[in-house]
Each structure stands twice: as structure tokens, then as C-alpha cells.
Amino acid sequence: MKKKKYATVPSKRSGQEVPEGIVMKCPKCKKIMYVKELKKHLYVCQSCGYHYPLGAFDRAAMIFDEDTFEEFDKDMISENPLQFPNYMNKLDKDRKKTGLNEAVLTGKGKIEGFSAAVAIMDKGFRMGSMGSVVGEKITRVIEYADRQHIPVIIFSASGGARMQEGMLSLMQMAKTSAALKVFGEHGGLYISVMTHPTTGGVSASFASLGDYNFAEPGALIGFAGRRIIEQTIGEELPKDFQTAEFLLEHGQLDQVIPRSKLKHVLANVLSIHAEGSAAGGSGTGI
Amino acid sequence: MGPELEFEKPIREIKDKIAELKRFMDEKDIDLSGEVGKLEERLVALEKETYGKLSPWERVQIAREFTRPTTLDYIPLLFKDFLECHGDRLFGDDAAVVAGIAKFHGRPVTIIGEQRGRDTKENIRRNFGMPHPEGYRKALRMMKQANKFHRPIITFIDTKGAFPGKAAEERGQSEAIARNLYEMSGLGVPVISVVIGEGASGGALAIGVGNQILMLENSWYSVISPEGAAALLWKDAGQAEKAAETMKITGLDLKKLGIIDKLIPEVLGGAHHDPKKQSELIDTALSAALTELDKMNSAELQQQRRLKYRKIGDFDTIENQTQD
Ligand SMILES: [Zn+2]
Numbered sequence: 001m002k003k004k005k006y007a008t009v010p011s012k013r014s015g016q017e018v019p020e021g022i023v024m025k026c027p028k029c030k031k032i033m034y035v036k037e038l039k040k041h042l043y044v045c046q047s048c049g050y051h052y053p054l055g056a057f058d059r060a061a062m063i064f065d066e067d068t069f070e071e072f073d074k075d076m077i078s079e080n081p082l083q084f085p086n087y088m089n090k091l092d093k094d095r096k097k098t099g100l101n102e103a104v105l106t107g108k109g110k111i112e113g114f115s116a117a118v119a120i121m122d123k124g125f126r127m128g129s130m131g132s133v134v135g136e137k138i139t140r141v142i143e144y145a146d147r148q149h150i151p152v153i154i155f156s157a158s159g160g161a162r163m164q165e166g167m168l169s170l171m172q173m174a175k176t177s178a179a180l181k182v183f184g185e186h187g188g189l190y191i192s193v194m195t196h197p198t199t200g201g202v203s204a205s206f207a208s209l210g211d212y213n214f215a216e217p218g219a220l221i222g223f224a225g226r227r228i229i230e231q232t233i234g235e236e237l238p239k240d241f242q243t244a245e246f247l248l249e250h251g252q253l254d255q256v257i258p259r260s261k262l263k264h265v266l267a268n269v270l271s272i273h274a275e276g277s278a279a280g281g282s283g284t285g286i
Numbered sequence: 287m288g289p290e291l292e293f294e295k296p297i298r299e300i301k302d303k304i305a306e307l308k309r310f311m312d313e314k315d316i317d318l319s320g321e322v323g324k325l326e327e328r329l330v331a332l333e334k335e336t337y338g339k340l341s342p343w344e345r346v347q348i349a350r351e352f353t354r355p356t357t358l359d360y361i362p363l364l365f366k367d368f369l370e371c372h373g374d375r376l377f378g379d380d381a382a383v384v385a386g387i388a389k390f391h392g393r394p395v396t397i398i399g400e401q402r403g404r405d406t407k408e409n410i411r412r413n414f415g416m417p418h419p420e421g422y423r424k425a426l427r428m429m430k431q432a433n434k435f436h437r438p439i440i441t442f443i444d445t446k447g448a449f450p451g452k453a454a455e456e457r458g459q460s461e462a463i464a465r466n467l468y469e470m471s472g473l474g475v476p477v478i479s480v481v482i483g484e485g486a487s488g489g490a491l492a493i494g495v496g497n498q499i500l501m502l503e504n505s506w507y508s509v510i511s512p513e514g515a516a517a518l519l520w521k522d523a524g525q526a527e528k529a530a531e532t533m534k535i536t537g538l539d540l541k542k543l544g545i546i547d548k549l550i551p552e553v554l555g556g557a558h559h560d561p562k563k564q565s566e567l568i569d570t571a572l573s574a575a576l577t578e579l580d581k582m583n584s585a586e587l588q589q590q591r592r593l594k595y596r597k598i599g600d601f602d603t604i605e606n607q608t609q610d
Binding site: 133 | 449451455461467492495515519591602
């Protein structure tokens, strides 16, 4: 994982006086903080607990033991199945912006010594939307975990389906879910970590299918968009609607886990499974 | 035959003229059969022309025709001894999804279909055919039952999408849809899905992970409604007509893309012109699909369905692309 890293936190707010990259203004409590300091705290605001969205490479660096991450299918890129006007240009721009070729980074690595396959979505690339490449890379990493008998962890961050790929994107929901079904039948362990935002077709497929469903504090998680719901039912929704905490309260999550504890909680789950089932989490080499 | 659509106006005009001439003939006892004959010829030609080259947007309008047959209209025409089964055993009964058992040419099957209302009152009761989580969970309950008793499953897709509501989110709309995709992929019985009207997003797919996907000629199936796509892509829901073309949502387009397996022809002007005849066309397609799937055992059915979805996707690697 010696690829390009984020130079700055990709969060731009209008009216921001300070130059980006040196200091950041928390979008929640407006407190200004040094990026260096923020980075040390895994991009969590020390004043209010706001979790900044993380780029995929930053996430990998945060979760895996040093120098254990190995990327898969790095060069896979989208085609334009519907010949959608301007689609390829948009992909190009996001490639340059994020240093990723698509909205998901996949690979394997070690978490406190435990091997795991991983998919990490990045909302900076086309809002983390799922098209053919995202669906394929996630399916492949699940299949890899299945063959290697190691657990798979998916960090979701997505606005939903990739509109420009039409039905091909919708069908990635079925493709990824079917791959998880096979993996599950073989006793594979799948941990889903929903980060901000996890919505639409991603929320309604692999993200909701974990043996353990976790989420980061404050993450937006839901199927339909807030505005559409408000229009449909003609009433304003509660402020915490579709947050991780709201989902926990409604029985949809196992736990909401602060970023500072996430790696350790994942390692704990991996270790408990490593004791029990052979397929569920071998703690030894890949 | 229901209210005419904009593009059907010229057809209506000729029909009116023919009726007028016939009335005139009767009243005045004048022979105008020559002219009537000419008009009737023109009518046939015009109908053939109009319905022979429908644009995607025109098909969307036919799919939304209020009198278009729904799941409950087809069930008595296609099946015998239908017994509806209610409830998800967890929360409630969702009237936007109809499920039950019946016989298809003497053979037991499980039927699941999305169901809008045929009048305003029923539409409200059935939430305009937009399911809540309990609808998907009822569907899943019935699919598992079908699997247990080795019965083929036939699903009818007809929805504007899963319901975007507060309660739906609270009860886990995402999980309900996801769970269906997961479980459907592993069923050991034939699953045939037929898109009979509208098919939008995860709400449609949640009962659509079939061994074969069939589509009526004038139905549509899409990741999002044309209006939703236009609003998202161009910030203008008014561009739905353009979205209907660009998003490739008709049966013809989806057959070309390899997403669906078979296109079921419709009676002239659309299914609502003759539901009985239309059900015969569906019957033929269903029988053919079942005959094909009957050749496979349980493991093969599972495998075929998994591979079908495994193959969907269009991608490349950078090395294969010429860089500019
Ligand atoms: Zn803050």
C-alpha cells in the first residue's frame, strides 16, 4: 500500500477562511483544528466527536498492521455499458482526485495479527456509488476469502447505485449478495462496517448482510433519501433519523463503534472466531 | 379500454371517424362502405406503425396505464386453486405484496407478486404497490416454504419501488431487501420472475433474483424511475423522457444488454387491450421457462442462478486501454 495517500481531508465547506491542508474547521462544531492533530486522532474531532469521512487508503492504514496490506484488482476500471454521455470524463476526474481507479479498494492484510480480506469504499469517488467495478471487486474479494478460509470485512461508504450504469449497477446488488451467500454457506465470517454514508443499493445489499453489522458514530445509513421520505410522508423527520445511533435503537446494528476503538473491536471478533470455526477466521498466515 | 395516451390520439381520431360514418350510413341509409373500408385499412396501418415502433417513453406510459392488468388480474387467468397467504409472521401483512400457492397446468407453484390498486381506494390500501419490509419478508417466508416443498416460484414484478417512508426505514427496509437477494440466490427450486408493469430499483429486485427473468414488451425495469434518474442526473425531473432512453430500461434494451432472458410480446396496443389474450402469451412463456428449468436438479438450479448474476458487469483493466 505504498500508493498515493490523501494529502488533505476531502471536506470542503463554503465560507472556510483557512487554507485547506494545514487546518480544518469541524463541519459540526465549527472548531478549527490542525490537520496534523486531526490525523493523529484518526480524523475524529476532539471537541465534538465528529467522524470525518475517511479516504480508502487512510482507512486501510488505520485498520491494518503496518506493511501488511496488499491491494487486489488495482487496475480494474469501468467501461461505459450504456454509452452514457460524459461518464468516462467524470470517472477520469475522480481518478485524479482520489488516486483510486474506482470507488472501492480491495485487498488483504493483518489486523493485530489476524488475516482478513477487505473492501473499503471511498465516497470521494463518484459518491462511492456501486457500478460494475465496485460489484466485481467486492465479489472477487469475497471469493478470495472463501478460497483462503479467511474472514472478509467490508467498509461501506456509498450513495447507492451508479446511475450511469443503469441496470448493470442494480444487478451488482444481487451479485455481491449471492457471493456472500456462498461464503456464508461455507462458514465464512463477514463483518460489515457501515461508515458515512451507507445508503441505497449498497445499504440494501452487502452492507446489511454481515454476521456482525457495525457502524461508525453519526454515519448516515438508510435505503431511501431523507428528502424523498419527507416529500412522500409530508412531515419533517427527526434529526437523528437514519443515523447509526437510530439504526442501533431500531435493532439494525450490533454496535456503533467509535473509530478509535474500531481496529481493536475487529481484532477481538477475529480472535473469537479464530478459536471456534476453522473457516471463520484463521489467525495464521494467508 | 381506458383513457388514451397522447401518442394514441391519431388512432382514436380514425376510430371516431369510422364510428361516425357507420352511424351516418345507418341513419341516412347511404352506402359509405367504400370509405369506411379505406379508413379501416388506414387504421390497421396506423396501429401497426404506432405500436410497432414505440419509444421507451411511450412504453413507460403504457406500463403505467391504470387499466393495465396487475398480479391479481393475471392470477385467475394463469393459475387454478389459488390460495393467498398473508403476513410475514414478524410484524404484519403488507398488501403491496401478494403471495400464495396455486396450480399451474396441474402443477403446484408458489406465486409472489407486487400489487397496486385497481381503483383509488384499493391503491391506498395497497400503498400504490410500494412494499414495506414486511412485504419482502412475507415474500421470503413463502419462498422458503416453496423451497421446502420443492415448488417452483413465479414472481410478478410491478412496483414503482420500495416505499420511501419513515416506518419502512425503522423496520429495516435495507436489510429486508438485502436478505431477499441473499436467500433467493441460494434457492434450490426454479425461480421465474416476470416484469409485468413497472420495475424500479431494489424494490423490484427484491423479488427478482430468478433463474430466468422475463419481461412484457411494454414494461420497464430500472435502477431508478425515469423521473428519479432525470432529477438525480440532470436536476430536472422533466427530462424523464430522455432518461427513459438513456437509462436503457425497456425489455428490448435489457435483452440486448443481456440482463433479461426473454421478452414476452404484448397484444396490440398493450396488455390492457386484452388481458385474457395477454395471459395466454405469458402462459406460453412461463411454460417454456419451466420446461427448461425442469431439466436441472436443485444444485444445478442454484448454480445456474448464481452464475447468471456473477457474470453481470462491464469492466476493463488499465493495461487494456489505450491511454491518451
Ligand atoms: Zn467538532
